Amino acid sequence: MTDRPLTQNLRPDGSPVWLADYEANGGYQGLRRVLTDSTPEACQQVVKDARLRGRGGAGFPTGMKWSFVPMGEKAGLGPKYLIANADEMEPGTFKDRIILEQDPHQLIEGMILAAYAIQADVAYIFLRGEYTVAAQRVAAAIKECYVAGYLGQDIRGSGYSLELHLHRSAGRYICGEETALINALEGKRANPRPKPPFPQVSGLWGRPTIVNNVETLCNITHILTRGADWYQSLGLGADSGTKLFGASGNVKTPGVWELPMGTPIREILENHAGGMHDGYQLRGFLPGGGSTDFLTPDHLDLAMDYDVIGKAGSRMGTGTMIVLDDRHCPIGMVRNLARFFAHESCGFCTPCRDGIPWIVQLLDRFEQGLATEEDLALLEEKARFIGGIGNTHCALAPGAMEPVLSALKYFREDFEQHISGRGCRYQSLGRGH
Numbered sequence: 001m002t003d004r005p006l007t008q009n010l011r012p013d014g015s016p017v018w019l020a021d022y023e024a025n026g027g028y029q030g031l032r033r034v035l036t037d038s039t040p041e042a043c044q045q046v047v048k049d050a051r052l053r054g055r056g057g058a059g060f061p062t063g064m065k066w067s068f069v070p071m072g073e074k075a076g077l078g079p080k081y082l083i084a085n086a087d088e089m090e091p092g093t094f095k096d097r098i099i100l101e102q103d104p105h106q107l108i109e110g111m112i113l114a115a116y117a118i119q120a121d122v123a124y125i126f127l128r129g130e131y132t133v134a135a136q137r138v139a140a141a142i143k144e145c146y147v148a149g150y151l152g153q154d155i156r157g158s159g160y161s162l163e164l165h166l167h168r169s170a171g172r173y174i175c176g177e178e179t180a181l182i183n184a185l186e187g188k189r190a191n192p193r194p195k196p197p198f199p200q201v202s203g204l205w206g207r208p209t210i211v212n213n214v215e216t217l218c219n220i221t222h223i224l225t226r227g228a229d230w231y232q233s234l235g236l237g238a239d240s241g242t243k244l245f246g247a248s249g250n251v252k253t254p255g256v257w258e259l260p261m262g263t264p265i266r267e268i269l270e271n272h273a274g275g276m277h278d279g280y281q282l283r284g285f286l287p288g289g290g291s292t293d294f295l296t297p298d299h300l301d302l303a304m305d306y307d308v309i310g311k312a313g314s315r316m317g318t319g320t321m322i323v324l325d326d327r328h329c330p331i332g333m334v335r336n337l338a339r340f341f342a343h344e345s346c347g348f349c350t351p352c353r354d355g356i357p358w359i360v361q362l363l364d365r366f367e368q369g370l371a372t373e374e375d376l377a378l379l380e381e382k383a384r385f386i387g388g389i390g391n392t393h394c395a396l397a398p399g400a401m402e403p404v405l406s407a408l409k410y411f412r413e414d415f416e417q418h419i420s421g422r423g424c425r426y427q428s429l430g431r432g433h
């Protein structure tokens with residue numbers, strides 16, 4: 001068998017793998033065995049031993065997260081829930097989309113096993129509103145599973161029952177934050193909830209709930225059927241498994257590739273993304289989507305591992321890189337991202353609601369040639385405050401400030417040049433924004 005478990009079923013033409021083909025490739029074969037031969041606690045232990053870390057951005061250990069869910073009588077009366085976070089609105093991130101569109105049964109099988117491990121009764125797939133192709137295909141795959149007896153009452157005679165629903169988001173980035181997602185599912189305004197209580201204990205309708213990323217859940221079937229040691233052996237460094245890495249920007253072949261955890265950044269950008277387009281030089285990149293800190297060509301030989309990237313001053317995030325070249329303005333790029341984050345603020349807390357638009361206004365002044373040294377000092381001070389952990393209600397604003405603060409660190413001469421030159425020199429290239 002291949003060592004690319006997440007993408008092994010994908011076809012070159014991108015057409016979806018329906019149930020018959022998924023089963024013919026070995027899909028759902030381990031399901032009944034796990035549901036009848038393994039206890040939920042044993043499943044949790046294997047996922048812990050595999051050292052799977054959540055692929056939604058924060059890299060929290062999945063087995064540990066599950067272990068916070070009350071089991072048996074401790075759970076009290078009422079259902080428990082599992083939610084697949086398929087909101088995927090992080091700028092530059094399009095990794096879950098390929099699974100949702102092309103191999104929806106991989107997600108569903110992983111969800112059935114994850115739900116069994118925490119003894120959930122009901123599961124939801126919370127899907128980004130714009131993912132219309134994924135919506136049709138996931139809905140059709142769920143229907144196939146009910147007909148085949150993989151969902152519903154007494155799954156394949158195992159005694160375990162699970163209902164699975166597809167929920168299409170109305171479309172806000174903040175709905176990807178797990179507690180805002182839970183509010184949205186309940187039909188409320190999608191503001192994040194205070195934590196504690198954590199969803200594992202009190203989530204959807206006040207009941208124990210696990211929210212996991214699509215890619216995280218896809219790993220579960222492979223881990224439970226092939227074992228923790230095998231999964232650990234897939235990684236090149238400290239982190240286990242493979243990862244859907246990606247790249248966008250002025251690279252020759254943007255895309256998504258399943259590669260071992262710990263793959264060097266240079267290999268991803270030069271071999272898989274094909275290097276920079278002719279005439280463009282790499283200036284920097286956001287390693288894990290639009291809310292991570294810039295790294296530079298000096299970091300190309302680092303491994304894409306959570307701790308390595310963390311020590312270099314950024315975050316692995318979603319593992320999908322956005323590349324900045326030498327003919328685009330770094331200030332224009334971070335301004336564009338800051339506009340997105342300002343638009344997507346839920347408006348609940350003042351530093352995020354009023355602070356990010358203020359950052360956009362300051363960045364506008366640089367692009368318009370109006371900025372002064374005082375504006376530069378103000379930008380840095382306000383970005384530091386808004387980005388400070390604990391100064392805002394959730395992680396949206398700190399994430400939004402990561403590209404801004406790291407641009408101030410690595411591309412400071414651009415800010416200075418915008419002040420002294422009274423405008424953006426990149427605009428003369430016709431490529432300022």
Ligand SMILES: Cc1cc2nc3c(=O)[nH]c(=O)nc-3n(C[C@H](O)[C@H](O)[C@H](O)COP(=O)(O)O)c2cc1C
Pocket residue numbers: 053054055056057058059060062065085086087088089090173174175176177178179211212213214216217394395396
């Ligand atoms: C503003 C914001 C947006 C987020 N968007 C997503 C998202 O689209 N998909 C996702 O899986 N996690 C997203 N997250 C992270 C989730 O809150 C949560 O940590 C994640 O779904 C947990 O899954 P994991 O443990 O499998 O990584 C977002 C977080 C924040 C603060």
